[in-house]
Amino acid sequence: MGFLLSHRKLAVACTLACLGGLAQAQVAPALVGAAPPGTAGRVVAGGAVPDEATKAELLARLRELYGAANVVDQIEVGGVVSPPNWTASVKKVLSPQIRNVARGQLNVDGTQISLFGDVPTENTRQQMVADLSAGLGQNYTIKNGLSVPASGQNLLDQTLANRIVEFETGSATLTPKGRTLLDEMAGVLPKLAGKRIEIVGHTDNSGSRALNLALSQSRAETVKSYLAGKGINPAMLTAVGVGPDQPVAPNDKEENRARNRRIEFRASQ
Known part of the structure; x- marks a missing residue:
């Protein structure tokens, strides 16, 4: 039966x-x-x-x-x-x-x-x-x-794999390595249909906070535009820049400052 x-x-x-x-x-x-x-x-x-x-x-x-x-x-x-x-x-x-x-x-x-x-x-x-x-x-x-399937956030984190979306120094222009990493991200985002993806730009604390906030926002917008150009629905993407306000390491040496200059992807319903 x-x-x-x-x-x-x-x-x-x-x-x-x-x-x-x-x-x-x-x-x-x-x-x-x-x-x-x-x-x-x-x-x-x-x-x-x-x-x-x-x-x-x-x-x-x-x-x-x-x-x-x-x-x-x-x-x-x-x-x-x-x-x-x-x-x-x-x-x-x-x-x-x-x-x-x-x-x-x-x-x-x-x-x-x-x-x-x-x-x-x-x-x-x-x-x-x-x-x-x-x-x-x-x-x-x-x-x-x-x-147990990976959650949307897990999928994003696994794709990023602790790598940094790279930009030209002091600008919102992606480097070739940065574009390559975003190409990988564009390949997995369709699996998260129905979720909202927040693209968060971060900087180190070098220079003024106001300039860093503007730079981080520009970089987040660049990532959003690049992903949209790869076919990702822009309606699921939100870009925000938080400048130096959310560091993951002390800004005491170049290695740590490089870690703080990053793009973060956050998944939500």
Whole structure:
């Protein structure tokens, strides 16, 4: 037996396959993919179950989790045989925790369970599988394919990798190295669609604060314009200059002053 799920909030595809005994030759697992036309934003349940009672229980659990209006029933009855207590086991898998999984896939093939997708924290990743193992017992084998995706800020920080967007001395003109680094940033920003990116210009404390504020603002605007020229939606970008007011190192030697002359990228909703 199996069913395919997709949901606008959860965005999860689930295949639950129960192929016991001779029934293995009688049914193929449901295919995982996009929801059928006209079902966007809903949970689609399909495949085959052994009887009406099993179907009713699975649909009831899905409606409890996602709301009756969001569940589309495409489950067929007959032609398969389930292992003992299979329905109760599947209901344990379909716990409220499953709503923590985004862009995921759940496969239950007899007593073999594979769970893939994104969860918000490492603790959630470990706890979900631990709870499943405890609830299902030793008869079930669980493969943990869950992962914790990098946040938007992590993605920006990893791309920058402690490097400095370089400018010509005392100006807002990018150096070749500065353009190369921004090219890399332009390659990852489309992955942050829906987020706001603040481009923050910083300077050291050499010279007057007023001039440094103006220079940092000009450099932030240059970065914004460069990224927009690479196809990044300028509406998601904000440029601000804070001059020497937010140093990351003491301005006591050139090495540290160079660290303070930087562009910072901050992601927000």
